[in-house]
Amino acid sequence: MNSIDALYAGFVSTLPAALLPLARSLPHALGLAPTEQASWSDVFSHPVTLEAPHLFAAAFPGAGPERVRSAILAHALSVIEAFGTDRIADGQVRVTTELTQLLVELRRGRDAILEELAPGLGDVARAADRETNEAILEENALLRRLGAATFEEYRRISLAKQAVGFPGSLALARSAGATELEQELVRRTLAGVWLGLQFEDDATDWEDDWRRGGGAWAVSLARRRLESVSDQRADERPTEPDLVRRRVHRMRVLHSMLRGARHQYRTAWRYARVLGATSLVRWAEQRMKHLDVVIPLEARHAGYVVRAMKLAPWAREVLT
Amino acid sequence: MSALASQTINDPHVQLRRLYTSLLEEQNRFDEFKQLLALYPVSDAEEESDEAQGVRAKLNARINEWLCGHFDGLSAAQVTLWRSIVVEERINVALSPWKESNVY
16 A cells, blocks of 8 residues: 555544545545545655655654654645645535534644644644635635736745645654754745646646636736736636637747746755755656656647647557 | 658558647647547447548548648547547546646
8 A cells, every 4th residue: 555545544544433434535525536446646646745744754864754654644634634625615525514524633633743743833734724725715716807917926826825735844844853944945845846836737737727617827827918018908808718728828828837837846956955855856857857848849839738638648548 | 762761651650649749739730630529420339430431531631631641540449539538538547637736
């Protein structure tokens, strides 16, 4: 069994019996997996998403394997809880008593682990929950009204959305006696990781986001860019898919988002290297290498990254 | 044309890769490809219907134009596979690559 699945199973075994069926099939219940049997390790393609503290382990050998495991579980519970809260907030998942109770248990479990690792981190995690939720509300409001957005706004809101992704790794660092400077390096590394993933995903999946009706960052960024080049407000808000796509392509925002992601991965790589977080260094290198191939193609053929994603299942099936 | 170049051009795998690349590089082609696939009727019958044959012939003719010839044509099975992925967005892997980070 994958380590994250074993850790989650250990947590589930501590839950009241009434919550066990839901807890065991939570990836499916949250709409993140197609079958009830899917485990958390099946859901995400990047280990950093649920196991970020693991990738910092080499930087803090004093923590020892047990505290690394605890930090991974705290981080994973935090992220899973945030997915649940978000899915309820945007109506993708029906609220039930069991789900509400399970989310409470996820937070309780996370806070207990964090407090044991580093007293005070439970409060940090609860503040992070609020920051993430507020950022999601701000993002939804902006994107749904098709508001024009600058890259600075995009970065600010995106970083706030990722607040829940920090406490687990910080707890690991503190438990190992990390200095203030080292903790700041952890924060900067994580900011690069989360923003890089966010920008890359938002560029690749923007058409799906748009189709779901909640707006998309690519559209809002394109709108702002159009205003700046035409020196006037882009009052026209096209909703016809082809027109929207043409605007996004013409404004080259996908290319800018991918370059932004590349820059963030480079930032993560730089700070991870200073920390000696070798696994994260390697992971960031792989992301940069991937984008070094994709960015020039997106520059030459606008929308390349979206089409590549749509054709990826076929390419995997037939071309490999 | 050398024997090697001719062999490469006639390689079905190379032809499919060229089609894949051409779709990646041009949104209009991708859209037209998707539209033609959507017109291809789905059927459980073993024999391809006249209508399906007609759509497939048109699709293959367009692909031939995009690739400047040297394309043997997609079979009925290949068109069905493309259709399930591009039009129906049915993913033929165990799990889809879910969004990594921006849901939370």
